[in-house]
Amino acid sequence: MPEEIKENHAASTAKIWGVYVSEAQKYDTALVESWRSDMDGMLIFAGLFSASLTAFIIESYKTLNADSGDTTVLLLRQISQQLAATANGTSFSLPDPKPFIVPGTSVVCNALWFISLGLSLSCALIATLLEQWARDFLHRADMRSAPVIRARIFSFxxxxLKRFNMHIVVEVIPLLLHTSLILFFAxxxxxxxxxxxxxMVxxxxxxxxxxxxxxxLTLLPLVYLDCPYRTPLSGAFWCFLQSLRRLGES
Incomplete structure (x- = not known):
């Protein structure tokens, strides 16, 4: 009789853990797959945006150096003046060359665009790493073993993911891309x-x-809780407001 009870208990326990594993697998797989699909979109956008931005940078970085065409025109003008002075029998002294001064607008523009390009490429790198982490997570979670062991693996x-704030990394990637886009327009x-x-206007x-x-779009979810629109900064502002509220209550 005790053996039969133990067998029934083991069967019931295995069934309970089997249900837990099934539900946990559905939730974790859906969560990770949603991250992967988001990262695919981010990679495509980051690649297209970086290519477009590079075309602008190719033209803008030239303004950081002296224009060879302007230098050639200056030399030809000096030669012409020297030949005219020789023909008239007058002396001609070459003026001191003016040092090239980089325009302030060129420095600011190139700084913004290079930072924008760096953020866009960083976004692509982090998205690629996140896809690798997601594949590794699904691979380790798909180990074939007893339901109890699989349940512990899923929980672990x-x-x-929660301990190392993987969801924050997922939110940071679009934030980097949004910042990169704003810097490009600036x-x-x-x-x-x-x-x-x-x-310019x-x-x-x-x-x-x-x-x-x-x-x-960032602030609307803080005012209207049912608002479907949000940005990666909405959660950060919500946590900040909750912290201020707790400080006010204390």
């Missing part, structure tokens, strides 16, 4: 400043509109 891996405004005032208005919309 899941709490590892650099574009500075780049157009000495070129054309009208185009249009781009500046577009940048301001993007920032206002982004701030609105």
């Amino acid at each position: 891996l899941y709490y590892g 650099g574009l405004v500075v780049f157009l400043m000495p070129v054309n005032t009208t185009m 249009i781009t500046a208005v577009l940048l301001l509109l993007i920032i206002v919309i982004y701030v609105g």
Whole structure:
């Protein structure tokens, strides 16, 4: 009789753990697959954006050095003046060459665009690493063993994700990409400043509109809890407001 009770208990326990493993596997797989699909989209956008930004940088970084065309024109002008002075029998002294001074707009524009490119490439790198971590997580969680052991593995891996704040890493990647895009538009405004005032104003208005919309999407979930719109900063602002509220209550 005791043996029969033990067998029934073992069967019931195995069944309970089997249900737990099944549900845990569904949840973890859905969570990790959603991360992987998000990272695929981020990689595509980061690649296209980096390629477009590189085309702008190829043109902008030239303004950091003296233009060889301007130097050639200056030399030809000096030669012409020297030949005219020789023909007139007058003396001609070469003026001291003016040192090249990098325009402030060129420095600011290139700094913004290079930072933007660095953030975009960093986003692609972190997204690639996250996909590798997700594949490794699913591989380790798919080990074939007894239900009790698999349940412990699922619990161990899941709490590892929470302990090392994997969800924060997932939220940081789009935030880097958003920051990179805003820096690109800011650099574009500075780049157009000495070129054309009208185009600079249009781009500046577009940048301001993007920032206002982004701030609105960030703050809307804090005012309307049922708002489906949010940004990676919405959670951070929510935690900050909750911290202020706790301090006020204490």
